[in-house]
Amino acid sequence: MRKILKVDLENQQVVVQPGVINNWVTQAVSGAGFYYAPDPSSQIVCSIGGNVAENSGGVHCLKYGVTTNHVLGLKLVLPDGSIVDIGGEIPEMPGYDLTGVFVGSEGTLGIATEVTLRILKAPESICVLLADFSSIEAAGESVSDIISAGIIPGGMEIMDNISINAVEDVVATGCYPRDAAAILLIEIDGLEVEVATNKQRIADICKQNGARNITTAHDPETRMKIWKGRKAAFAAAGHLSPDYYVQDGVIPRTQMAYVLKEIEGLSEKYGYRIANVFHAGDGNLHPLILYDNSVKGALEKVEELGGEILRLCVKVGGSLSGEHGIGADKKCFMPDMFSEVDLETMQWVRQVFNPKGLANPGKMFPTPKTCGEAARAKVETFKKLEGAEVF
Ligand SMILES: Cc1cc2nc3c(=O)[nH]c(=O)nc-3n(C[C@H](O)[C@H](O)[C@H](O)COP(=O)(O)OP(=O)(O)OC[C@H]3O[C@@H](n4cnc5c(N)ncnc54)[C@H](O)[C@@H]3O)c2cc1C
Known part of the structure; x- marks a missing residue:
């Protein structure tokens, strides 16, 4: 299911099958000055179906939102074989936000067979700023200060010294200083005047936090080179151990x-x-x-x-997953973040779409076999729900 079914530039939408690779969407519309904003680092291989299931994020999601903010509608096959359409082509649909319920459900509610995506007009101007620091904490403080100053850049990414050197060994961007404790990559986009102003303000904040050097790139080749290193960082880490x-x-x-x-x-x-x-x-x-x-x-x-x-992460008020999902790997941690009532409510939602537990069984929710005794009490409650009547 790898076809782009419809491109509607006037309404800024495309309809795709779920096997379409993330960056094919941008490739299909970039000639007309549009792009698809959610850009996981795996975008050259990951599918829109997987993005929908995991509610994937990426560099540009800081400013433009994650996958759920860009999915307008879905065609689904539910576990009983019925085919349903949820959401639609208009931005405001009355009733429950079922598209929002499905996006991020990790395949536990059914299978998406068509996805209507929002595409955006490419910004007038883009600049990438690279600041290097002698401590990763200072890079982190800069990020916090930039947002507190009311600036929302297109993206803000940190790489530490180990990642910098792994990337330079493998990709050889030539842009990343090998002796930096951390680098902060910031994409600033928008109207030309806005980019110029924010570039200066961001540079000032980085300097106040002790940035050693700040370089900026406007031309597409250098910007691409800088981002190529970041996007290849996971692959480059494969050379470290x-x-x-x-x-x-x-x-x-x-x-x-x-x-x-x-x-x-x-x-x-x-x-x-x-x-x-x-x-x-x-x-x-x-x-x-x-x-x-x-x-x-x-x-x-x-x-x-x-x-x-x-x-x-949970202790400081964070979350178990930003974008890779819970799957089988993290389901034992769900009770660390969610109360029994939260988890029961999620199970009720799953029951409505997937009463027999056929779609992606064993994902997201703790089970005693894999999570041990600690989860047993929770699972007893879930078992009661499994046998419940679905209205
Ligand atoms: C190097 C690397 C970098 C990454 N960087 C990022 C990143 O920056 N941001 C990010 O969010 N993620 C990132 N990821 C994680 C991953 O790429 C994403 O979560 C991606 O969206 C998964 O897509 P996939 O096609 O690989 O899905 P798969 O792994 O094939 O599937 C993921 C889940 O989705 C379900 N699924 C797939 N298709 C459908 C469908 N049509 N309907 C219902 N359920 C479906 C599957 O059953 C499975 O449970 C990264 C992964 C790697 C390896």
Whole structure:
């Protein structure tokens, strides 16, 4: 299901099948000056169906919103075989926001077979600013200060020293200073005058936080080179160790400096190096725990460390996932974030679409087999719901 079914530039919409790759959408409309805003770093391989299921984010989601803000309508096949249309082509539909319920449901409600997406007009001017810092905390403080100053850049990403060097070894952008503790990449977009003003204000804030150097790029080639390094960071980390484990958690931006310091402490405590490369503007962390899976017991230790990071995110008022979803991997942590009533309510929603649990069974919700005794009490409640009548 890899076809773009309709391009409607006048109404700024495209209709696609779910197997369409994310960046094919922008490629299909860029000639006319449009683009599709949600841009996961995996955008050259990930599908719109997967993006809808995970409510994917990306560099541009700080300013423009995540997938759910760009899905206008869906054609679904429900687990009983019925085909339904939810949402639609007009921006305001009366009734429940079922499109919002489906986006991010991780395939547990049914299968999307057609997706109507909103596309945006490309901005008049774009500039990428690269600031380098001698501490990652200072880069984090800059992010928080920029947003507090009322500036919402197109994107704000942080890479730490380990990621910078991994990228320079593999992609060789030539743009990232290897001796920096962290770099902050900021895309500023909008009207030319707005970009010029915000560029200056952002540079001033970075300098106040101790930025060593600030460079800016307006021309498309240099901008592309700078972003190519960031987008390739996960792949480049594959060259640092035989294996790595990606964690995905969200924190309030104001907690960034504290949480990054804590992660550094956890790295020392467990004896594993952790590379940090993340959507800083959204407070969406991606610690990459570097390890060797051939060492007996290493994976268990790494999973424990990953769990500590997740609990830390929840403790400071954050979340278990920014964009990679809960899936099977994190379902045991759901009770750390949600009350019994929250989880029951989510199960009721699943029951309405998927009463027999056929669609993506075993995802998102804790089960005793995988989560042990701690989740058993919650599961007893869910079991009662499984047998409940669906209205
Ligand atoms: C290197 C790398 C970088 C990444 N960067 C980002 C990032 O910046 N932002 C981000 O959000 N994510 C990121 N991800 C995670 C991932 O790419 C995204 O979550 C992506 O949206 C998943 O799409 P996919 O096509 O790979 O989906 P899959 O992995 O194939 O599927 C994901 C889930 O969606 C369900 N699903 C798939 N299609 C449908 C459908 N049609 N209807 C219902 N359910 C469906 C599947 O059952 C599965 O549960 C990254 C991953 C990698 C490997």
